Amino acid sequence: xxxxxxxxxxxxxxxxVAAPPAARLIDVLREECGLxxxxxxxxxxxxxxxxxxxxxEPVCSCIVPVAQVAGAEVTxxxxxxxxxxxxxxxxxxxxxxxxxxxxxxxxxxLSLGPAPSLDDVRTALAGNLCRCTGYSAxxxxxxxxRGMPIPETAGxx
Amino acid sequence: xxxxVSELDLRSTASLDDALRILRDERRTPLAGATDLxxxxxFGTLPQRAFLDIWAVDELRGVAERxxxxxxxALATYTSLIRSPLVQRRLPMLVEAARQVGGVQIQNRxxxxxxxxxxxxxxDSLPVFAAADAVIVLRSADSERRIPITEYYTGYRATxxxxxxxxxxxxxxxxxxxxxxxxxxxxxxxAISKIVVAGVRSAKPSVAYGSVAPTVVRVxxxxxxxxxxxxxxxxxxxxxxxxxxxxxxxxTAEYRLRVATNLLRRFWAETA
Numbered sequence: 001x002x003x004x005x006x007x008x009x010x011x012x013x014x015x016x017v018a019a020p021p022a023a024r025l026i027d028v029l030r031e032e033c034g035l036x037x038x039x040x041x042x043x044x045x046x047x048x049x050x051x052x053x054x055x056x057e058p059v060c061s062c063i064v065p066v067a068q069v070a071g072a073e074v075t076x077x078x079x080x081x082x083x084x085x086x087x088x089x090x091x092x093x094x095x096x097x098x099x100x101x102x103x104x105x106x107x108x109x110l111s112l113g114p115a116p117s118l119d120d121v122r123t124a125l126a127g128n129l130c131r132c133t134g135y136s137a138x139x140x141x142x143x144x145x146r147g148m149p150i151p152e153t154a155g156x157x
Numbered sequence: 158x159x160x161x162v163s164e165l166d167l168r169s170t171a172s173l174d175d176a177l178r179i180l181r182d183e184r185r186t187p188l189a190g191a192t193d194l195x196x197x198x199x200f201g202t203l204p205q206r207a208f209l210d211i212w213a214v215d216e217l218r219g220v221a222e223r224x225x226x227x228x229x230x231a232l233a234t235y236t237s238l239i240r241s242p243l244v245q246r247r248l249p250m251l252v253e254a255a256r257q258v259g260g261v262q263i264q265n266r267x268x269x270x271x272x273x274x275x276x277x278x279x280x281d282s283l284p285v286f287a288a289a290d291a292v293i294v295l296r297s298a299d300s301e302r303r304i305p306i307t308e309y310y311t312g313y314r315a316t317x318x319x320x321x322x323x324x325x326x327x328x329x330x331x332x333x334x335x336x337x338x339x340x341x342x343x344x345x346x347x348a349i350s351k352i353v354v355a356g357v358r359s360a361k362p363s364v365a366y367g368s369v370a371p372t373v374v375r376v377x378x379x380x381x382x383x384x385x386x387x388x389x390x391x392x393x394x395x396x397x398x399x400x401x402x403x404x405x406x407x408x409t410a411e412y413r414l415r416v417a418t419n420l421l422r423r424f425w426a427e428t429a
Contacts (some may be wrong), residue, residue, distance in 0.1 A: 002163075022165035022208070024195070041158070043199040045192055045263055051317050057236070060262045063195035065188070067169050068212045108261065126346035127260015 008069045010035075011079030019069035026050045028066045029076060037077035037103050041129070048128030051104035052076045058108045060127075077103035086110070092154045095141035097133040104128050109142045118143065118151050158201045165198075165206055171213035173296075173325070180321045181298040185209040187323055189232055192259070192264035193275045205349060211281065217270070217325055227329040231270025239264065245312040248289065248329055250336035250355050254281045257340050260347055270324040273306070276372075277349075279407075281340060283373035284355035286327060286364035288336075294320075294326040303328070310372035334359025334429040339420050343407075351408035352416045358428035360384065369402040369413055376400065379421070389425045393418045 003018045010033060017032045029035045029052070038061055041049030045060040052061045053075040087107050089095065093131075096102040105110055105128050112124050121142050130138060143150045168185065170176050179185065188194050188208040199204035211217070217232040227247045229238070235255035238244045245252055250255045258264055258272075258281050265422035272282045273293060285291075286306045292305050295318055306327075309316055326384070335358040342348025360385045365375050376399050382392040402413035 003168075020162045020165070020167075021169065021210075022162040022167040022198075024162065024199075027162075044196040045259065048260060048262060051262055057265045058262050059266050062199065063191050064266070065167060065191060065195070065210065067167055067210055068191075070169075111261065124261055127262045129347075 004067065006066050006070050007119050008071060009073040010076055017066075021065065023066045024062055025052070025064040025066050025069060025074070027062040029061060029074075035076050035078045039100050039103060041100065041104075046129070047101070048102075048108060048125075049101050049104040051128065053107055053110065056111070058111050058127075075107070077107060080106070086141065087143040089141040089145050090138070092138050093141040093144065095133060095137045100129075101128060101130045101133070103131065105138055109145070112142070112146065114146065116143070116146055116148060118148075160201050160203050161200045162198070165208065165209055168228045169210035169213060169326075171215070173323075176209060176214060176323060177296060177321075178227075179209055179416070180323060183207065183209075184320055187211050187274065189268045189271050190358070191262050192236065192267040192272060210321070222247075223328075225331050227331075229269055229327045230383075231273075231324045231326055232268045233270075234260070235259075235267050235269075238269070240262055248285070248332065248336070250288070250338040250357075251282065251285045253338040254285050254340070254353075254355070257281060257345075263347075264267040269327060273309070273327070274318070274324055275371050276310060278314055278370060278372055279350040279368045280312065281350060281352065281353055281367070283364040284353050284367045285330070285338060287375055288355040288357050288363045289329050289332050289371045290363070291330075292328045293324055294328060295322040296325045297322045297356035301325075306373070313371035319394050332357055333361070337424045337428050339423065341358065341416055344346050349407060351421065352402075352413055354417070354420045354424065356421075356424040356425070356428070364424065366400060366417060369400045369417055374400065383425070389422055392425070393421055396421055 004021045008015045019028050029038050039049040041047035043062050045063045050061040051058045054072050108128050185207045186205040188210050189212050217230040219230045221228050235258045238255045272280045291306050337356045340350050340353045352370045356364040367373050378399050379396040382395045402410045404410050
């Protein structure tokens with residue numbers, strides 16, 4: 001088996017891992033780096049549970065070959081240190097029930113601009129599926145994080 | 158079962174010249190955003206074992222005007238198209254299509270070169286390029302050729318591209334007339350099209366459909382009916398004889414034909 005060294009920045013620290021170049025980023029994060037906060041849902045880029053940021057943009061880590069993050073900055077849910085206001089709001093607003101979609105939801109929401117409309121939030125999270133919490137609590141957490149009023153329609157899931 | 162990644166031979170390059178030399182000497186499948194190929198990998202349905210990773214070839218990423226054509230680099234992602242003022246101005250129907258591909262995560266990684274190379278008849282950008290008379294630029298180590306997208310596909314996921322060639326750009330001539338795009342899937346985001354259509358309203362209207370045939374198709378007889386002022390009812394009757402959609406996992410022939418005709422009516426009404 002051929003292993004390559006892949007060097008990238010992970011949550012602010014330089015990492016140099018040995019992995020097959022075609023290894024999926026999610027597997028390297030979970031198994032080589034021990035960061036299991038990133039979840040695997042569908043394995044086909046449909047559910048967003050495995051969302052991480054690569055150079056600040058959300059991507060599905062289940063369909064990214066690790067070779068493609070060489071030299072890039074990767075941020076996972078662990079990079080927020082459990083202290084990010086959005087993490088607290090997901091708790092306060094009960095935006096997490098089973099929790100599997102939560103890390104991906106939060107990472108995807110981080111790419112939102114400063115004053116998003118509800119429609120902007122829906123669009124930013126369109127690639128993230130939730131099957132138990134319900135989207136209204138999730139949208140509420142994100143809108144509160146950005147200090148935006150929550151329209152009545154946020155109740156619709 | 159998932160394909161073991163250790164069996165895969167992934168070679169990366171950041172140079173176009175390098176990429177073309179490698180494709181001349183070795184049989185490898187180009188890989189960019191991996192949004193289609195890695196789905197196959199995760200499901201164990203990927204037949205290929207050797208890949209050429211071209212994601213880092215930045216010279217294929219740009220969007221520019223050359224002469225009167227809009228030139229889109231093959232590695233332009235859906236996100237970059239959505240954000241490009243040039244694409245917004247010249248090809249708004251492509252922006253519309255790009256917004257409806259997957260979710261943000263897929264838009265950040267999926268490329269138009271990949272959408273064309275993957276060749277799914279349901280590919281969202283393909284009707285846009287077909288309706289706009291776009292030309293695919295194929296380059297190899299020692300040649301370059303330009304193929305109109307309507308001549309690019311020879312059958313289901315079959316194309317005229319040779320294994321030593323790479324899609325380097327898509328050239329879109331000036332589009333005269335009002336542009337229109339509509340995709341119908343199971344839900345608004347993250348859905349594969351049951352029907353996808355792009356149209357341009359001008360003295361010579363152009364209409365292209367995806368998901369109704371083994372390849373993206375223009376509907377020239379329907380276009381002629383529209384151009385001749387035959388009226389939308391007459392054009393719909395022509396369309397009903399011109400496309401022959403099939404039943405498959407995503408939809409039925411009957412539903413597709415009905416929606417295809419409804420969308421033709423809507424295109425005509427909304428661009429009047």
